[in-house]
Amino acid sequence: KDFFRQFSLVIACQMTQTLAIQLGKICEELVIPLVLVTSLGFVGKLRLYASQHCVCETKPDSEFGDLRLNDPFPELRRFA
Numbered sequence: 001k002d003f004f005r006q007f008s009l010v011i012a013c014q015m016t017q018t019l020a021i022q023l024g025k026i027c028e029e030l031v032i033p034l035v036l037v038t039s040l041g042f043v044g045k046l047r048l049y050a051s052q053h054c055v056c057e058t059k060p061d062s063e064f065g066d067l068r069l070n071d072p073f074p075e076l077r078r079f080a
Contacts, residue, residue: 001026013037024049 004010010027012020012034020036027034033050069076 001030004030004032007032009033009035011035011037014039 004026010023010032012023013036015023015036015038024034027049028051031051033048036045036047036049038045072080
């Protein structure tokens with residue numbers, strides 16, 4: 001566990017699930033992001049494990065709000 005304290009990011013590849021879980025617990029305790037990489041031929045998988053952090057959205061998603069029609073007007077129903 002002390003070995004990993006010197007790192008700000010841990011990248012591991014081709015690990016068994018058991019070892020990945022153990023390493024994930026260590027990195028979680030030390031608040032170090034973990035990247036797990038697995039590949040099999042041309043197929044690859046990348047997993048990022050990081051501690052929870054809050055994101056504050058300072059701007060609204062859209063100026064127009066929600067434009068969905070829950071109760072369409074009759075002309076639109078006939079058209080559709």
